[in-house]
Each structure stands twice: as C-alpha cells, then as structure tokens.
Amino acid sequence: MTIDFEFRKSVMDYHVHDVLKYCFQCSRCTDNCPISAVTIDFYTTTGYNPRANILNALLGYKDAIFSADPLTIWGCTVCDTCDEVCPQHIELTEIFTFLKNESVKLGNAPEFIYGQAKAIYDSAKAIPSQPAIERRREQLGIPPVAAPDVNEVQTLLKNIGSDKKLK
Amino acid sequence: MTEYKMFEGCTIGNRIPFIEAASRKVFDKIGITTSSAPFSCCPDPTGMKSFDNNAWLALGARNLVLAEAEGKDIISLCNGCANTLRGVQFQLKHDSLKKEKVNAELAKIGKNYKGSIDVKHFVDVLKDNIDKVKGAVTKPLSGLKVAVHPGCHYMRPAEWMESDDPMRPTTLKELVAAAGATVVDYEEEILCCGSAVTNAYEEAGMANLKVKMDSVKGAGADILVVNCPACFQQFDTRQRDLGKKYETEYDIPVLYITELLSLAMGVSADEIGLKFHRTRMKLEDFGL
Numbered sequence A: 001m002t003i004d005f006e007f008r009k010s011v012m013d014y015h016v017h018d019v020l021k022y023c024f025q026c027s028r029c030t031d032n033c034p035i036s037a038v039t040i041d042f043y044t045t046t047g048y049n050p051r052a053n054i055l056n057a058l059l060g061y062k063d064a065i066f067s068a069d070p071l072t073i074w075g076c077t078v079c080d081t082c083d084e085v086c087p088q089h090i091e092l093t094e095i096f097t098f099l100k101n102e103s104v105k106l107g108n109a110p111e112f113i114y115g116q117a118k119a120i121y122d123s124a125k126a127i128p129s130q131p132a133i134e135r136r137r138e139q140l141g142i143p144p145v146a147a148p149d150v151n152e153v154q155t156l157l158k159n160i161g162s163d164k165k166l167k
Numbered sequence B: 001m002t003e004y005k006m007f008e009g010c011t012i013g014n015r016i017p018f019i020e021a022a023s024r025k026v027f028d029k030i031g032i033t034t035s036s037a038p039f040s041c042c043p044d045p046t047g048m049k050s051f052d053n054n055a056w057l058a059l060g061a062r063n064l065v066l067a068e069a070e071g072k073d074i075i076s077l078c079n080g081c082a083n084t085l086r087g088v089q090f091q092l093k094h095d096s097l098k099k100e101k102v103n104a105e106l107a108k109i110g111k112n113y114k115g116s117i118d119v120k121h122f123v124d125v126l127k128d129n130i131d132k133v134k135g136a137v138t139k140p141l142s143g144l145k146v147a148v149h150p151g152c153h154y155m156r157p158a159e160w161m162e163s164d165d166p167m168r169p170t171t172l173k174e175l176v177a178a179a180g181a182t183v184v185d186y187e188e189e190i191l192c193c194g195s196a197v198t199n200a201y202e203e204a205g206m207a208n209l210k211v212k213m214d215s216v217k218g219a220g221a222d223i224l225v226v227n228c229p230a231c232f233q234q235f236d237t238r239q240r241d242l243g244k245k246y247e248t249e250y251d252i253p254v255l256y257i258t259e260l261l262s263l264a265m266g267v268s269a270d271e272i273g274l275k276f277h278r279t280r281m282k283l284e285d286f287g288l
Helices: A005-014 A028-032 A034-039 A050-059 A062-066 A081-085 A092-105 A111-123 A131-139 A150-160 B009-014 B018-030 B053-068 B079-094 B096-107 B122-128 B130-136 B171-178 B202-218 B229-237 B239-245 B257-264
Strands: B003-007 B033-035 B074-076 B119-121 B145-149 B223-226 B254-256
Touching (some): A005 A050, A005 A092, A028 A081, A050 A062, A081 A092, A092 A111, A150 B096, B003 B053, B009 B018, B009 B079, B009 B229, B018 B130, B018 B254, B018 B257, B053 B079, B074 B079, B074 B122, B079 B096, B079 B119, B079 B229, B119 B122, B122 B171, B122 B257, B145 B171, B171 B257, B202 B229, B202 B239, B223 B257, B229 B239
Parallel strands (some): B003 B033, B003 B074, B074 B119, B223 B254
C-alpha cells in the first residue's frame, strides 16, 4: 500500500485541534458505531469501520479509503456518537466530512448527496416548495414559507465552486 | 417575551407542515412569539455538509446573518437545522481563519457575519418555559406510555449543542411528563434513527432501525415521541416496510413532542393534521 503524503497532510491540516495523531486505535468509535454494529462481519474485513478510516487517513493510505467500496466512507450516518466516546477527543465526524467532501469531488458519493446539493442550488431548499404542500399549509392555518433568495444562494455556491461538483 | 425568528426547515416546511402547525399551537398556548424570514436550507448537516463543507459554512452563516439583521434569536423546529446553525456558529466563533474566509464570500453578496445572535432548539425553549407548558395542559395524557427519541443532532456534538447531556438528555422526557404521560425507559434510547445512511444503504439502515424499534416495542411503549423531522420520517414512514421485511407487527405510532403537547393542551387531532401520519394513533384509547 502506498502512502500519499499530500493526502496525509491535508487530513492533518483539516483537523482543527491536531489531536488526530494521538489516536491509539482503542476502537471505542467502532464499538459504539450503530452502522458498524449492523455491517461488520466478524470473520472478514467488510463493513463500515470508523477506526480503520481514522488509521488509514492518519497514515495517508489514500487508496484504502477512496478505491474501496464507497460504504467505507458513506456508511457513516453522522450520529456523532464516535466523537463523544473518543477518549482522545478526536472529532472523527469532521475527518469523515473531509473524506466525504473528497469522495464527492471524485464523483463517488451516493446519488442522494448530489441530488440534495442540486436541489439546494436550484431552489435554495433541500426540499423545494410544492403547490400541494402550500395548499396543505393553508388548510392547517399556517403562513406560507418565506421564499428564499435563490440568486444570492447560487452566487454564493458558484463563488465557492460547489456548482462544479454537481452531477 | 422575546420574539424568535422561526426556522421551520425544509422537511417540516415543505413536506410535513402538520408538525409546524402543532408547534405553532403549542407556542401560542405558552406565549412564544415568532416571525418568519426568507431562510434557505440550513443546510443539512448530513447531506450538504458531506457534499461541501465550505458551502455548508457559508450558507449556514448567511442564514444567521438574516436573523442578525433583525437582532433576533432563531428558534429551530428541527434537530438538523439546529445542529447546522449552532455548528456553524461554533466553528466560526472558534476559528478566526474560517470566519475570515466565510465573511470574504459573504461580502460578495453584501453581507457580513458577526455572531451576535443565538440559535435555540425548540425543545430547550419549551424546557425553559416548563411551568407555562404544565399550566397549559388541560387534558393530561395519563396512562399513555411513551418512549422518547431525542435524536443525535439534538445533543451531539456536545460542544455545539450544549444540551443537558450528550448521551442521555432529560429535556424531552420532562416535556413528555409535563403532558401527563409516562416515560418508558428502553435500552436503545440514544441509538441513531439511521436516516442519513438509509438513503444510500437501505440494508444497513433497516437493520439499524430494527434494533431501535425492537427495543421500543420490548419496553412496552404505546407510542414513540421525537423532536426531529428526519427521525420522524424514518420511524413513521419506514415502519411498515420494516415490519414487512422482518415479519413483525410494530404498530408504534410516532408523534412529534409538539403534537403530544397539543393533544394534552386540548387541541383536536384535526387541527394539527394527525391524519397525515402513516402510523395511526388510536386516540380513543387515551380518552381523546
């Protein structure tokens, strides 16, 4: 396995408090991960494993993360339980956010991720306003949702470069 | 009482507005006033943040700026929105480089983020007004056994959310008790609903949901009470498929805490659109 030093550096730079390097692989993250609990097969190495992700990110094993089954990254359900149980106070979910952002650039993210980003780019809402729901709001006696400034949101996203990652 | 900017969020506002209707009823009963603002998506801490963290920060900050312009705090009806807005606020407060970068982007659309307002999850606001909540209850739901699911983003990351306990919060339980119902403890109380992963890996999501619902059912709960629309949809919408997949009758109605409180405050099921739930609650069993 090759070590990608650039990747390793970007991981270290991303983690604000730089305590990532103090990970001693105790595995509290994986032991408490709800998705590890339902995907890891004890006798093989398949399934979602936050501990392994941290190790591979820390060592710069880029291929072990990005060339593997996308479940390796996207099995995370963003419950932040690992952050809470980590004895070294590593913000694992922030590292996983970085890995996911990189996976998006490679075009390997699940479809719904691109779908939601597209909806936000097009309508400034993850779930756009629909006539049927607008009527239901009226029936329920609640005011309409204030329409967001789509142009402003699009300008912001274009300047950041998010539009180029859309599919 | 102070007026809040209402942040109903995409899911509640544009998909399941009956939850907003119930929440507004409860706010009216206890004197919480709100006004609207043209907020965009918060954006989603599980979706858009995973897509592009810089975009998440910038859009989140832009929403905060809209409330700042009026000098009012935000009240969020959703765990995800509260998580994003508080998370963005936390990161920009503690990372001046990030704040500079975000403000450079905001400057291009004529905005500037200062960090002068607060973002509150509605559960915390209700908890702060617990006496008023209790005072407004006219039909205590005595005998109703309730399992609670506060949801991950209500309380984690702990530094962002500052709830009473990131692994075992008590606020939702107190509100359920205020409605006169009985809280039933169950082992998997803080287990994630799995909404985010189910979108990509249904098999894993359903297996997780099974662990959760088995625990709720095993504890003998009549209903499951939540305070997040993503969790609500996961439990309400996917419960039937879960039952089919594992050949189990779950039959656990799912209520938003504001729906439960509305019922306890004498609001009729029709007024808050309870019929739009997939899981049906047998109201007559509880004298409603």
